[in-house]
Amino acid sequence: MATKMHKTPMLDQLESGPWPSFVTGLKRLANDEGKPYADMMKDLLGQLETSYNTRKGYWKGGTVGVVGYGGGVIPRFTELLDENKKPLFPKAAEFHTLRIMPPAGMHYTTDIMRKFCDVWDKYGSGLIAFHGQSGDIMFQGCTTENVQPAFDEMNEMGFDLGGAGPAVRTGMSCVGAARCEHSCANEQKIHRTLVNRFLDDMHRPALPYKFKFKVSGCPNDCMNAIQRADMATIGTWRDDMKVDQAEVKNFVNAKGRKYVIDNVITRCPTQALSLNDDDTLAVDNKNCVRCMHCINVMTKALSPGDDKGVSILVGGKRTLKIGDLMGTVVVPFMKLETDEDFEALEELAGNMIDFFAENALEHERTGEMIERIGLVNFLEGIGVEIDPNMITNPRMNPYVRMDGWDDEAQKWFERKAG
Amino acid sequence: MSAPRMPIESGVPDPFPYMHPTLKKNFGQWKYHDRPRPGVLHHVAKTGEEVWTVRAGTQRQMDTYTIRKLMDIADQFADGYVRFTIRSNIEYMVTDEKKVQPLIEKLNAEGFPVGGTGNSVSMISHTQGWLHCDIPGTDASGAVKALMDELYHEFTHEEMPNRVRMTTSCCQINCGGQGDIAINIQHTKPPKINHDLVANVCERPSVVARCPVAAIRPAMVNGKPSLEVDEKKCICCGACFPPCPPMQINDPEHSKLAIWVGGKNSNARSKPTFHKLVAAGIPNNPPRWPEAAAVVKNILGAYKKDAKEWERMNEWIDRIGWPRFFELTGLPFTKYHIDNWRGGRVNLNASAHIRF
Structure with a gap:
């Protein structure tokens, strides 16, 4: 019929x-x-x-x-x-x-x-x-x-199935270096390196729950990686931001001082910018947090520095089950240029997935596992040293046993010296 | 019998064979960009080469006729290459500025809006809904189509204080993600349990473990092993429904829509934020969800009028304060806005900072 x-x-x-x-x-x-x-x-x-x-x-x-x-x-x-x-x-x-x-x-x-x-x-x-x-x-x-x-x-035709269920999932990366001057990383290479290294965990689901990689080439995070990825790789730089002072003057001339003060200088989250009397820009690079705002506004005059790399945040996810979680900084900065750099990235991701596979409860995401066991236990499990860039502020509650203080302080000084 | 074909485990394809030649040639060599008009990005490489990107909205769920039509346009104007954004917009790259206007005209003539760049309202990122999901409380493509019809002007113009990124989700898992405005299903009644099916369909310990508030426990009902819900504890989230479909959470009358604002993925200026509840109890009313559209337009109108340049939704509200937000939008402030989830006390005002 x-x-x-x-x-x-x-x-x-x-x-x-x-x-x-x-x-x-x-x-x-x-x-x-x-x-x-x-x-x-x-x-x-x-x-x-x-x-x-x-x-x-x-x-x-x-x-x-x-x-x-x-x-x-x-x-x-x-x-x-x-x-x-x-x-x-x-x-x-x-x-x-x-x-x-x-x-x-x-x-x-x-x-x-x-x-x-x-x-x-x-x-x-x-x-x-x-x-x-x-x-x-x-x-x-x-x-x-x-x-x-x-x-x-x-x-x-050269195409493969993505992930579903408790598995490494399909990754995402922004247009990045292909068409964006903000790009601080080779997004497509990071994306392909990470996902293609773990195809077995994608195609044969056996993890506690899903694990997602997302890659954004700069802190504008167009891939929503911090909010959505178990491992978010965000391009950044650690030397000084680049300033073309002639273009700064052109911008001030075109838009006016008030516009620049209201929309660039005072919108800097760490007051790291100042407009000089001669309409050039002073930048306190030590206190710049690489938020991207001024670079987004003054695309011709300002751009990321040359010493590029990535920040890695871990544990972002949506609501189920304990509520939405943001990723947490686990690697403040990492170079990604040489083959060795990319091998180190793969190794880090492998350590995280292994730890997740062994320690997460059924249907528990990485962020929830970290919430349950604490960031320090997670870091020890994956072999990453603590860093003050990982926190918004130190502990606010004195109810913690701290009799290992002297040893821990010593470790910090030794690492600083090393 | 011959052995079955085994898959070629090739993973994520190399993008370079599919990339516009000018993008490939200037990979990692871009210098700056500007936006000559809404829907068009102009990128200049360090070599001096230029590319104009024309961005158009699509319906995301596309029939192959639509896709072929979009490809014919790409062959005619854009050297046979396209790309898509995370919000299902299609992008055409052209190296000859003279082709930009004819391309825009062609897209408009074929029914595709050009826009979604800069401080516009871009396409709503959305989920599957009734078309394909196994647990949806509402539709996704239809609700988004209805809303984008209403927001067409805001997609094709850059008139907002800063970019507006919207999302929808058909259940409370929130697959749509965070948004400046998020339109999400909010169930208001506990699941209705078909006790005849639970024992056969559900792995009961997993279902018990799935509940965020430990409201589910094993029970014998009518002589059969089943599950029961402490309805006083139940938060009606629906987390038990996917692993146990006999615990039906979707309800034609009592599954409502809630609207959340102030989610921001970017690190620009302020750190990324999650969206916050502003309105709920909105009827799930297909095919055009007019009540939800009215609330969205109300919020967008207040933001457009009152926010300063470059302020995202959350930054605007941070400046003016929540009392003023509820005043400007006329939305009711209720006890449900006051967070009582774990850690929720950080969302209370522990200061004398009050605007009069």
Whole structure:
């Protein structure tokens, strides 16, 4: 029996208005008679319209995957059944997603995009999301039978499944050095080094819970890494910020002294800037915290220094279960230029994942584990020395046993001397 | 029977084969940028080479016709290369300034708004919702489409004090992330338990462990092993629902929307912040969620009018104070705004700093 187009009066209301409409796209696929996905999309619209009417979701998970991997496919089976337990919308009864990792920085040729479309027209629904919150290309809507051939074709094109479940997840990195003068690191290399080193932990989920890498090339953190990544790598620099005084003068001349004082000088969080009488800029680099604000405003006059590297923060995550957590500084500065530098980065990440695998409770993220066991225990576990850059302020409560003080103070002086 | 094909474990692809040649050539060599108009970035390399990036909004969940149309545009104007931002905007890089205006006109003619740069309201980052999630309290693509229709002008213009980054989440796990404004599901009733199914479907100790407030305990109900919820302790977060679907948390009437403001991912000026609750009890009202849109527009209007240049939402509120925020927006201040989660006392005013 041919699948009919279902009436979708609710969804139809999302076809009007100036913003591009996904409903129009879904309907176009559903009306594409003769195409393998047309009936699936008709029934998908039927189920989605039902959700809009009842305000309930109707998908359940399950177990669907590809040979050789334990994750990367998000299985979805309909829960909308008739009185005989048969799917109400049978053509969309299986609607799985393949998470495919994009090239770092989300660059594409039109050629590869059309190849993705061809594969997905053949095996899937014709619906692709660029991108999911995890940073994957989401090929949405595939039968169980077609998951393997769809993956095989994309895998042969050079693309691999991303993460799902308790595993290393798909990473994200900003456009960075490819098109941004703020870039303080080789974002795509960091991203690929970290994720590709731990593909076994991605494709065969066996960690306590998810572990995410995100890379931002400067403290503007366009990848929301500090808030969202278990290991956030943020580009920064440790020498003096670069100032082109002639361009500073041009900026002051164009915008006026008041604008510069109100929007640059006084917005510096550590009062590290001062506008000189001759309209040049004085910078107290010792007290600059690399927040990026002045550089964001005066893009021609100001830029990061030359001694670039990264800061690493650990333990960011979303709400479940103990509430949102920010990452915490674990490495204030690290050079990332030579092969040895990158090996050290891999080793650090490996130590963290190993410690996480052995010490986190089931379904506990790294940040929650640190909250439970304390930062010092975590640092000892991964072999990283303490540093005052890791704290906002020292302990405020005297209820702590400190009879090891002399030894600890000695360690500090020895490290300072070394 | 032949052996099955094993995957090529190739990982994250090398971006360089997919990167616009001018970006590849000037990798790590960019000098500065400016924004000639909303939706356009102009980057200049140390070599003197220039690239104009035209940014356009998309519906994120795209049919292959839409994708092919966007690719045809890239072939015609942008040398056959594109990239995407974290907020699902598509970017076209052009090396000839004369192509910028025709590209913008073409995108607009095909229904794609050009904008999302600088101090605009960019595309809302969002989740899957009813389209694909197994635990959604609401839809994502639809709510975002409805909101972006309302915020179209703010996407295509740079008229805000600073950038505005919005998110939506279809459950309280908050996959949408932190935002200057976040629109998230907020359940208001404890889960309804189907005791006939719990024993077969749920791994009971994991479910007990998942509860943030230890409100779930094993129990025999009607002679069957099941779980019970201490409804006085329950915070209606829905954390038990994913591992135990018979503990249904989504409710067509009682799953509401809440709005949070002041999340900031950047380190610029102030440190990154999490968003804070400002409004709740908003009906989950498809297909256009007008009540949620009204609250969002109200908050954006107050911010646009009252904040100073470069102040993000949280920095504006830090300056004017929360009493003034509630006054300017007319939103009610309730006992639910006062944090009682662990460590929440740091969110109370322990000073004589009061604005009169």
